[in-house]
Amino acid sequence: MDTEVKEEESGSQVPPSKRFRRDDNVDPTNPDPSIVVHVRNLSPKATEADLLEALSHFGPISYATCMPGKRMALVEFEEVEGARSCVVYAQTNQIYVAGQAALFNYSTSKMIQRLGLESETPNHVLILTIYNAQYPVNVDVIHQICEPHGFVKRIAMIRRTMLQALVEFESAEIAKKAKHAMNGADIYSGCCTLKVEFAKVIYIFRTLIMNIVNVNNLISMNHFQPEHVKVTRNDMDQWDYT
Incomplete structure (x- = not known):
């Protein structure tokens, strides 16, 4: 991937x-x-x-x-x-x-191929990158801004160099609607600006397993589901709403 x-x-x-x-x-x-x-x-x-x-x-x-x-x-x-x-x-x-x-x-390029967890292919999982995060952002905050656009199934925070969140919706159509509505918006006025992309679903699991340092056991290889954000517990860094 x-x-x-x-x-x-x-x-x-x-x-x-x-x-x-x-x-x-x-x-x-x-x-x-x-x-x-x-x-x-x-x-x-x-x-x-x-x-x-x-x-x-x-x-x-x-x-x-x-x-x-x-x-x-x-x-x-x-x-x-x-x-x-x-x-x-x-x-x-x-x-x-x-x-x-x-x-x-x-540009002389006809498209931009994506890096890391981001994908050009529409699907039901979004990767949110939060820039200029001057206030705390957790699953409650992410759920509050995503839920108006459609039912949110699971959220997992990624706390590395950049603050990110994986958000799983019921369908790619709902995720696309949410992406259009939130991309470039501020969670709080003047800060916590969102960059919203479709997630590279299968690549996500390998990357998180290898590199996540602040969220333990976010994804279990024993329960590998390439189309789901695997949540092992409900807390401020991950939550299963199903």
């Missing part, structure tokens, strides 16, 4: 060959319209959440990824019309991301 991520410039996290690759036979100086937009001149402090806040009004965004060392990013819209609206608007207007005017053009 490991994937590569296409990149127009290499970042510091992964070797260049493993990230964004230009499509063959595409003129990088005059790319054709694409659902992926290349963002330049970003503030070094800009995050994916800042991109969502600045660009979501052009159309639903599927994915965004920053390259802080290069001051660039890629943003993938769900439809080419969203990308076109962004690029056309930026030709005669300034778009500010994290307080700094950025530059926009179509």
Whole structure:
């Protein structure tokens, strides 16, 4: 389930060959319209959440990824019309991301392959990344913001370098609705900003088993269910609502 991520410039996290690759036979100086937009001149402090806040009004965004060392990013819209609206608007207007005017053009990449626990394939499990978490966030908080969009079956917090949460809904349709509603929103005003993606369900289990340090026995290999977030107890880091 490991994937590569296409990149127009290499970042510091992964070797260049493993990230964004230009499509063959595409003129990088005059790319054709694409659902992926290349963002330049970003503030070094800009995050994916800042991109969502600045660009979501052009159309639903599927994915965004920053390259802080290069001051660039890629943003993938769900439809080419969203990308076109962004690029056309930026030709005669300034778009500010994290307080700094950025530059926009179509990317030579036709999609962004996801890293880590994130997937481009719609399914019923979401991975929520919480940026600028100035207040405590636990399963009660996550359930409160997710439940209005549909029945939540299970939640598991992931407390590593980034604060994340796995949220399992009844169906992919409900998860997609929740993703559209929450992606780029703040849990609390001005902080705890959400980046919401579909989870790479099978890859989740291997990664969590190997790397989770603050949540013990989140997933039991003896009860491996690749389509479920395995919860072993009900507490502030995991909960089964079924």
